[in-house]
Amino acid sequence: MTAVEPLVLVVDDDPSVRKGLTRLLALADYAVETYASAREFLAREPYPGPCCLVLDVRMPGLTGIQLQEILAATGRRMSIVFVSGHADVQTSVKAMKAGAVDLLTKPVDVQDLIDAIQRAVTKDKHDLASEARLAEVQRRVGLLTPREVEVFAHVVTGMMNKQVGAALGIGEKTVKVHRARVMEKMQAGSVAELVRLADWA
């Protein structure tokens, strides 16, 4: 996990709203960045640390919901708190189904907003940790030779070396050698640990 501070990114087309929310969140000790449109936000480099997107549903150009879809389609996972002046049921359901942390109606109360942001940041930290772990496991899997991958895949199903050898048409001893390499490259101390790593991968 990185040591970068949590960041709140506010996307709202209304300058007064951006100013008011920035003021409020700064007083609640959040680092805040504001964007006047979805496009302006998309032009920003993805933030490496935990963050939360406070997103207006209704904006000129791309709407908040459309931005959520674009982020999902491009694989940029973000914790989103929607704020909306007039959210209909359909929009709310769509936003929440697509993984939004919360949808608050404007004018939004500071405590509700801070609670939602807090949950979003916590979720983001958790997601970041999982992502980091996944990336690490994938990195380790990348070190394996094709044969070792095959052995890895069989071992984690609970097969004995002999059975793996039979399945892959190689000798038990060869399986043993491959298996030792797999344990080493995957940095697993036991088969149980290897199974857990396989789950993440």
Next chain:
Amino acid sequence: MTGPQPVRRFLGRPDRAYPGFVPDDAMPANARTRSQRRSRSAASRLWLIQALTGAMRVVPNLDLPVSKAANSQVSAYVTIYPDGTTSKPKLVFEFTRDGTATRSWAVEEWVEAGEFPWMTARLQRGEVINVSHLEELPDEAAVDRRSYLAHRVKPQVAVPLLVSGIVVGGLIFSTVGAERASSDELIQQLHLLGEVFANALSRKQGELEAMRLRQELAHIGRVSALGELTASLAHELSQPLTAILSNAQAAQRLLAGDVLDLEKVREILGDIVADDKRAAAVISGLRALLKKGEPEFVPLDLNEIVGAVAWLIRSDTIMRNVSMSLELASDLPAACGDRVQLQQVVLNLVLNGLEAMREPHAGARTLVIRTGRDAAGAVRVTVQDSGPGIASKDLGHIFEPLYTTKREGLGMGLAIVHTIIGAHGGTVGAENNPDGGASFRFTLPVASEKER
């Protein structure tokens, strides 16, 4: 006194009010200010004088019995029962010898209907009353007799005013000063006069009713158009409210802190005030559009009206993904019209254009509102959309009431435009653009020098 003249039977109480010539206390609420009520009341009296003098010219050989005595005069009173009840009859005007109305009576010169219960009851039954001498009055008219004496009224002839068989009021001729009998011929003439006058009232009432209906319709149109705008208006209001709440809560946090940054608090309060004004502007814009009342025809800048509607609809165009642009002529002369109604016209045309672009279609969604002048010099407003255009079978009908090409349409929007512009002496039109979409336009005559 002579017996009652044969009249049509009183068919029952009228079930509606008779607007336009009602007493001041029954003036509709939309005559808001005192001065408006007064001017309405004056216009109403002026109309009555014209109608009555007109009626008097129609009756052959009408010779109102005016004595030569200096203190004698004939007064004509018109009394109207606005809702079929015996409300205050109103002294309306006074006639001189030649039968021409000279002046209307001052508003404060009221006569309470309660002062003449016997006469009022008979008038409402549709009877003609002819009293030559006060002694002729029956015992049950004791109250009336006292009132006559108090007002120094001597002979009196009263004829009911009937509209479609319903008594809506009475026309009462009284002589102040000398007593004098009215001849049967005069009674007949006054009866005829009453009928002619009642006819004029009836026509006027029809006109007023039609006008009221038009206004009502336009109001309903505005309310329903606003229904379509609810989402964007909620947005327009929630933005400043969000900013206000954030700022206010930020200020609370600042105040709760150890160090008080007064400069910061001052800055926050300034922003709160600005956003509150912004919210108020949204509401007053709405109120201006929803205002229900008498049309007021004044010289107007159409550019300003287009601007106000564009501002109101801005958020809606954003949601609909429509790019809206204004092309306003800089040297546009003023046109004479009612601001609320013309805003309604522009709003309806804009909503119509936005609706046309609702279905998914290729190409950009653009809406252009243009002001300018046509070949004849009239002021013209055009709303151009990039929708599918108008099918040729619909082109001739789109301004007709209840004609709609939309699944959920009522067919009222463009019909209201047509009605309002017609009442303004302007023209409406629609055509397909050469490069796709449709254009709707209306023209209004330029306000004359006098109006400006």
